[in-house]
Amino acid sequence: MTRHGGAVSARKAAGCGVEVGLYFPFLAGPPAAVLRGEVPLDDALRGSPLGDAHRALAEALLRHLPRAAPKRVYIGNETCERLLPSPEAIRSWAAAARGGRVALSLVLPPLSRDGLARAESAAGALEGVEGSEVVANDWGTVHRLASRRPELAVVLGRLTHKMLRDPRLADRFDSPLAPLSARAALCRSGELAPGFRALMERYGIGRREIDPFLQPLEEDEWEGRDGRLSVHLPYQFVTMGRGCLPAAMHREGNGKFAAGGPCRTECAKYAVEFRVPVPGGNGAGRHLLSLGNALYHAVPPHVSERALTLLPSRKRVDRVVVTVPAVERTPA
DSSP states (O other): OOTTSOOOOHHHHHSTTOEEEEEOTTOSSOOHHHHTTOOOHHHHHTTOTTHHHHHHHHHHHHHHSTTOOEEEEEEEOSSOGGGOOOHHHHHHHHHHHHHTTOEEEEEOOSOOHHHHHHHHHHHHTTTTOTTOEEEESSHHHHHHHHHHOTTSOEEEOGGGSOOOOOTTTGGGGSSTTSOHHHHHHHSSOGGGSHHHHHHHHHTTOOEEEEOOOSSOOOHHHHSSSSSEEEEEESEEEEEEOSSOHHHHTTOOGGGTTOTTOOOOOGGGTEEEEEEEOOTTSOSOOEEEEEETTEEEEEOOHHHHHHHHHHTTTOTTEEEEEEEOOOOEEEEO
């Protein structure tokens, strides 16, 4: 649907052949109206408790892609296997999305051995669902799905895209004053290595996901190979761990941050925002957002603008993924 309710094709809806997806990592289920294709992009982002970043992004998206409408919904969580949806839930969402001509992407985190079995079962619920795909964030998951569910489309998730991610340092290399040797090393990822690309070809991966990095990426990151790219906005993944801050806040003593403790899905209700100092900086610091067991950074508007400005000339970049945490905000 367009902003004014008219039905259009998925590719035309976003303008210049770019698809827009919405990622809900902490909801028990995607909003039904979104699955039915009834929610315009600006409405989907309006009223978010993490509003400033979303308001700026919605304005930028609709300026660059004036007919943008959500045509894909991401389900699951990229950092915590406890939030893996059940096959039954996925089937119900797929049925709802079919009527709205909205495609589904199941997002999987790096998985344990037990998690692999559960993820395979969950992914199987998408078999035969038109336009569906599975986003894998570790190579073990890629191998498992390619071996046992070869009919599923597998996308390489952004956690596999290894780059300097620390927002206190990365933007230092977006400067002509940065040493050339440092720029050469830190403005490129492991994806450019021959072995990495050989693995992608071996498993038939035709799409990978990247972040809106603060430092400019080398030309070959965008072009120079077959396959499609999805860009996440406005949150750049920074790091993750086995401990979960929201789950630990009600505990006491030495086991407060022990991995594997009780989980009451506190991450669905609360986010914690930190301001961390920048070495040698002016005291302004950088903001980090703690979502579950991971840290994210909402990139400045000019970084989102840089990514969106590339879309008309980067034909391989044909999808923008917007994260909607949908949690209450707690500053720290």
